[in-house]
Amino acid sequence: MEFLKVDTVETARAKLFASVKDWIASAETITPKEALGRILAEDIYTSEDIPAFRRSTVDGFAVFSADTAAAGESLPVFLTVKDRIEMGRQAAVDISRGECAEVPTGGMLPGGADAVVMTEYAEPFGEDDIAVYHSAAYGENVVLPGEDVKRGALLLRRGRRILYRDVGALAAAGVTSLRAYAHPRVSILSTGDELITPDLTPRPGQIRDINTSALSALAETHGYTIAGSAVLPDDEAVLQREILKAMENSDIVIVSGGSSKGKKDMTREVIDRISSPGVYTHGMAVKPGKPAILGYDAASRTVLAGLPGHPVSAMMVFELLFGWLRREITGCPMEPAIPARVSRNIASSPGKLTCWPCELEWIGGEYRAEPIFGKSGLITTLTRADGYFVVDRDAEGVKQGEIVLVHLFAKSR
Amino acid sequence: MEFLKVDTVETARAKLFASVKDWIASAETITPKEALGRILAEDIYTSEDIPAFRRSTVDGFAVFSADTAAAGESLPVFLTVKDRIEMGRQAAVDISRGECAEVPTGGMLPGGADAVVMTEYAEPFGEDDIAVYHSAAYGENVVLPGEDVKRGALLLRRGRRILYRDVGALAAAGVTSLRAYAHPRVSILSTGDELITPDLTPRPGQIRDINTSALSALAETHGYTIAGSAVLPDDEAVLQREILKAMENSDIVIVSGGSSKGKKDMTREVIDRISSPGVYTHGMAVKPGKPAILGYDAASRTVLAGLPGHPVSAMMVFELLFGWLRREITGCPMEPAIPARVSRNIASSPGKLTCWPCELEWIGGEYRAEPIFGKSGLITTLTRADGYFVVDRDAEGVKQGEIVLVHLFAKSR
Numbered sequence: 029m030e031f032l033k034v035d036t037v038e039t040a041r042a043k044l045f046a047s048v049k050d051w052i053a054s055a056e057t058i059t060p061k062e063a064l065g066r067i068l069a070e071d072i073y074t075s076e077d078i079p080a081f082r083r084s085t086v087d088g089f090a091v092f093s094a095d096t097a098a099a100g101e102s103l104p105v106f107l108t109v110k111d112r113i114e115m116g117r118q119a120a121v122d123i124s125r126g127e128c129a130e131v132p133t134g135g136m137l138p139g140g141a142d143a144v145v146m147t148e149y150a151e152p153f154g155e156d157d158i159a160v161y162h163s164a165a166y167g168e169n170v171v172l173p174g175e176d177v178k179r180g181a182l183l184l185r186r187g188r189r190i191l192y193r194d195v196g197a198l199a200a201a202g203v204t205s206l207r208a209y210a211h212p213r214v215s216i217l218s219t220g221d222e223l224i225t226p227d228l229t230p231r232p233g234q235i236r237d238i239n240t241s242a243l244s245a246l247a248e249t250h251g252y253t254i255a256g257s258a259v260l261p262d263d264e265a266v267l268q269r270e271i272l273k274a275m276e277n278s279d280i281v282i283v284s285g286g287s288s289k290g291k292k293d294m295t296r297e298v299i300d301r302i303s304s305p306g307v308y309t310h311g312m313a314v315k316p317g318k319p320a321i322l323g324y325d326a327a328s329r330t331v332l333a334g335l336p337g338h339p340v341s342a343m344m345v346f347e348l349l350f351g352w353l354r355r356e357i358t359g360c361p362m363e364p365a366i367p368a369r370v371s372r373n374i375a376s377s378p379g380k381l382t383c384w385p386c387e388l389e390w391i392g393g394e395y396r397a398e399p400i401f402g403k404s405g406l407i408t409t410l411t412r413a414d415g416y417f418v419v420d421r422d423a424e425g426v427k428q429g430e431i432v433l434v435h436l437f438a439k440s441r
Numbered sequence: 442m443e444f445l446k447v448d449t450v451e452t453a454r455a456k457l458f459a460s461v462k463d464w465i466a467s468a469e470t471i472t473p474k475e476a477l478g479r480i481l482a483e484d485i486y487t488s489e490d491i492p493a494f495r496r497s498t499v500d501g502f503a504v505f506s507a508d509t510a511a512a513g514e515s516l517p518v519f520l521t522v523k524d525r526i527e528m529g530r531q532a533a534v535d536i537s538r539g540e541c542a543e544v545p546t547g548g549m550l551p552g553g554a555d556a557v558v559m560t561e562y563a564e565p566f567g568e569d570d571i572a573v574y575h576s577a578a579y580g581e582n583v584v585l586p587g588e589d590v591k592r593g594a595l596l597l598r599r600g601r602r603i604l605y606r607d608v609g610a611l612a613a614a615g616v617t618s619l620r621a622y623a624h625p626r627v628s629i630l631s632t633g634d635e636l637i638t639p640d641l642t643p644r645p646g647q648i649r650d651i652n653t654s655a656l657s658a659l660a661e662t663h664g665y666t667i668a669g670s671a672v673l674p675d676d677e678a679v680l681q682r683e684i685l686k687a688m689e690n691s692d693i694v695i696v697s698g699g700s701s702k703g704k705k706d707m708t709r710e711v712i713d714r715i716s717s718p719g720v721y722t723h724g725m726a727v728k729p730g731k732p733a734i735l736g737y738d739a740a741s742r743t744v745l746a747g748l749p750g751h752p753v754s755a756m757m758v759f760e761l762l763f764g765w766l767r768r769e770i771t772g773c774p775m776e777p778a779i780p781a782r783v784s785r786n787i788a789s790s791p792g793k794l795t796c797w798p799c800e801l802e803w804i805g806g807e808y809r810a811e812p813i814f815g816k817s818g819l820i821t822t823l824t825r826a827d828g829y830f831v832v833d834r835d836a837e838g839v840k841q842g843e844i845v846l847v848h849l850f851a852k853s854r
Contacts, residue, residue: 200639
């Protein structure tokens with residue numbers, strides 16, 4: 029047996045990415061209506077100037093600015109109203125010096141006009157004229173063609189998660205289809221002789237499985253789709269059969285469980301046996317997180333991962349590897365972390381990155397990060413934690429009162 | 442015509458809530474698998490102790506702690522191994538003084554045992570005995586029944602948005618169904634003679650409608666479901682017909698558009714005519730945001746709202762009213778805001794709450810809020826802004842370098 033070296037998180041990530049980079053970033057064509065929450069797989073450029081015409085930003089009168097230069101409150105300038113422009117219509121006629129056209133907010137300026145005088149600064153005078161009491165500078169109250177977005181400009185960048193506002197921008201630009209990253213398929217297998225499915229009542233010694241539910245929901249949160257999940261006993265033949273079955277329709281097969289020494293080896297050995305080149309990461313220097321196993325089967329293009337059985341550890345390792353992988357594939361950046369003052373001293377772990385779950389509280393005009401401890405508080409840790417902060421492996425820990433950056437746990441897709 | 446007083450945001454919200462509080466908070470029964478991202482409409486209590494039995498937190502030997510009191514590195518204590526407990530099984534026999542049972546991590550302790558000695562501190566001795574080189578205190582390496590969550594304890598509170606971790610906690614507690622708030626139905630009508638649907642090519646004077654797309658996506662982001670949407674001309678008869686049609690299958694009908702004076706009155710008049718008690722908010726003291734109209738039809742239980750035509754203003758008013766309403770109905774708190782140093786002086790608006798869109802940048806160990814300005818940068822404002830901060834109506838503005846709280850724009854459901 030080879031010497032089982034533990035990888036740093038960076039090394040494990042690099043190996044993981046190397047095994048999938050050629051094939052996992054597939055994209056599909058969708059409509060803007062389907063785009064909310066999806067991640068762009070292409071840069072989107074505008075094919076037209078926006079706006080496409082000179083628009084008024086106010087209700088008023090389109091004028092030659094030079095005509096109004098001398099206008100003032102006590103000495104108005106008189107202009108002839110040549111036209112009343114309707115919303116959504118091109119002006120019927122151009123205006124000449126001494127003329128103007130009434131124009132609504134958002135209306136198109138007539139040829140000749142180069143500024144708009146607000147209605148408030150004008151009043152009717154005689155049958156067809158207005159008196160203007162305020163000068164309008166060249167371009168005043170006017171949006172020029174392409175002033176918002178120029179034709180050919182980059183509207184939205186690859187890797188952007190489409191927000192509701194982007195759906196609006198796509199509409200404005202007339203984009204009717206776009207390429208978005210597909211959801212890689214993940215299977216979740218949770219192993220343990222003590223585990224039963226959540227709908228059953230545990231007998232003494234049994235507990236309900238958390239990982240198929242929580243890891244599936246976490247994977248969906250990160251833009252994966254669930255190909256299948258199962259709760260399995262600690263049986264090598266069953267495990268091998270179920271992994272092989274899952275490999276048929278999955279890009280990633282996650283096996284959680286086997287926290288005791290013998291079982292950890294079982295998952296590693298099964299993965300190594302049925303895949304080629306097989307297991308390439310035998311552990312990761314992260315806390316919580318041992319054991320963490322990564323392997324790859326080139327023929328079927330499947331990543332095979334062994335995660336801890338402890339739910340909080342399993343989720344943390346999933347976040348660190350497959351949450352990261354999704355961002356790396358798509359170019360979608362992490363959410364902004366929240367600076368918070370830590371409420372107590374936190375030790376670092378020699379040689380290990382530590383991820384501390386914490387609650388976030390708004391106290392005295394700033395956030396306080398309250399680390400969540402406890403051997404037993406499994407479900408409490410699950411439900412109380414708002415996010416986590418990272419203590420570097422080479423750091424000397426974090427002192428009470430220091431500012432840490434809290435990464436909020438992802439909310440949902 | 443009555444005097445049209447403008448409401449503060451607080452007053453408009455109070456009126457809105459009063460009109461819907463008796464009927465809009467409907468709930469439905471869902472399974473944990475469907476629960477991700479949904480908001481709980483009930484408190485969820487556990488019906489069992491978790492764990493239900495005494496569990497070992499390590500691989501080791503279950504012992505009477507008193508038997509190990511004298512154990513040390515140079516003077517071991519010898520115990521007879523009575524049983525090897527399997528994961529998920531109840532111990533076949535209890536242990537007595539001088540005896541122990543091998544137990545895996547997560548395994549159930551046998552009767553009699555009150556602590557677990559880690560495998561590292563024991564070694565085989567003879568056929569059936571072990572030598573223990575370390576004392577174990579009462580309860581050491583043991584999780585007691587209910588130590589994680591007690592039977593009858595509050596597991597998840599009403600108003601909680603179900604995260605992936607909560608899905609795991611529900612599984613652990615054996616919850617198989619739960620009550621979640623239903624999605625109120627919203628219709629979006631965008632009015633303007635200049636507007637065309639996004640799939641068409643604008644003629645001079647026309648622009649593509651943004652609001653049906655962006656407001657629909659925003660409403661979905663806040664947990665509403667879209668009953669319908671339409672782009673309409675500025676025609677009173679058409680508007681009345683379409684609002685009445687939308688009222689048949691909507692809880693809330695949004696009309697955006699009519700930024701010019703005459704059209705604003707049209708929306709208000711139509712809403713007031715076809716509903717009873719009719720329009721109760723004729724405007725809101727918020728910037729951007731005028732005009733904002735709220736009305737109610739008691740017979741059909743429909744909220745009728747007139748929003749600005751300008752997309753950024755429309756979205757801000759929707760956030761302030763209907764984003765707020767959703768949180769108020771469900772008890773779901775706002776996401777944590779991010780403290781950021783503002784990059785320039787921002788004036789307040791006399792008598793008005795101002796919502797400033799801004800970009801968020803991480804510079805020099807803190808966030809900087811870069812306000813987004815510009816008469817014309819409509820689409821730029823849509824796509825560049827990460828969130829907004831609020832300048833109170835009674836404040837003297839915000840000085841460059843002050844800390845503001847940035848509310849991130851909602852990401853997706």
